[in-house]
Amino acid sequence: MELFLDTANLEEISLYGAFIDGITTNPTIMSRYAHNEHYSLVRKICGMVRGPVSVEVNSEDFEGMVQEGQKLATISNKVCVKLPCTFDGFMASKKLSAGGIPTNLTLCFSPTQALIAAKCGATYVSPFIGRLEDSGHDGILLLEEIAEIYQANEYETKILAASIRSVSHVVQAARIGVGAITLPPHVMQQCLEHPLTHKGMEIFSRNWENKK
Numbered sequence: 001m002e003l004f005l006d007t008a009n010l011e012e013i014s015l016y017g018a019f020i021d022g023i024t025t026n027p028t029i030m031s032r033y034a035h036n037e038h039y040s041l042v043r044k045i046c047g048m049v050r051g052p053v054s055v056e057v058n059s060e061d062f063e064g065m066v067q068e069g070q071k072l073a074t075i076s077n078k079v080c081v082k083l084p085c086t087f088d089g090f091m092a093s094k095k096l097s098a099g100g101i102p103t104n105l106t107l108c109f110s111p112t113q114a115l116i117a118a119k120c121g122a123t124y125v126s127p128f129i130g131r132l133e134d135s136g137h138d139g140i141l142l143l144e145e146i147a148e149i150y151q152a153n154e155y156e157t158k159i160l161a162a163s164i165r166s167v168s169h170v171v172q173a174a175r176i177g178v179g180a181i182t183l184p185p186h187v188m189q190q191c192l193e194h195p196l197t198h199k200g201m202e203i204f205s206r207n208w209e210n211k212k
């Protein structure tokens with residue numbers, strides 16, 4: 001299973017670089033860090049990680065998405081073009097993936113969107129767990145349904161669990177056996193820590209200092 005960090009902050013990428021396989025971004029994340037240097041930021045990120053860097057198109061129509069995707073792909077062969085689960089996004093995935101450009105179908109909220117993503121050659125499909133739960137639905141059930149459909153049909157598209165809000169989401173996604181999980185940096189930090197680890201260290205340290 002791949003672990004990605006959901007950020008475009010170079011310090012965070014450097015801090016957690018040892019634990020991650022790649023990066024995911026979206027227009028909101030890029031808008032925080034890219035300023036007027038979108039492509040140069042993508043290039044820097046690609047230089048910092050071994051695996052894929054998902055970068056989303058801003059166009060909403062097929063032609064624009066394909067052009068943007070092809071341009072993004074010239075930055076590095078690590079770029080994975082992120083496209084929305086819309087008619088145009090699916091069509092753009094079909095076109096880009098046929099040309100050897102990896103795609104990540106994002107804003108996935110239903111098993112049928114994931115099914116179409118697989119039919120369109122997507123490398124990844126990104127179900128948004130947290131946002132689905134915000135709207136009163138079961139995000140983990142969605143992961144289970146997609147996993148079942150992909151397994152039954154032997155689709156190669158990887159499930160990339162996204163919009164992760166908690167350590168519990170990470171555990172549940174990993175237990176289902178998704179292909180990848182993308183973590184916001186604060187959840188990555190929570191995954192590394194446990195209060196009993198710190199408490200245990202304090203006890204060990206105190207006992208060591210009080211040794212006879």
Ligand code: G3P
Nearest residue numbers: 006024026130131162163
């Ligand atoms: O990778 C998708 C993720 O960036 C969306 O997360 O927390 O904005 O729902 P969130």
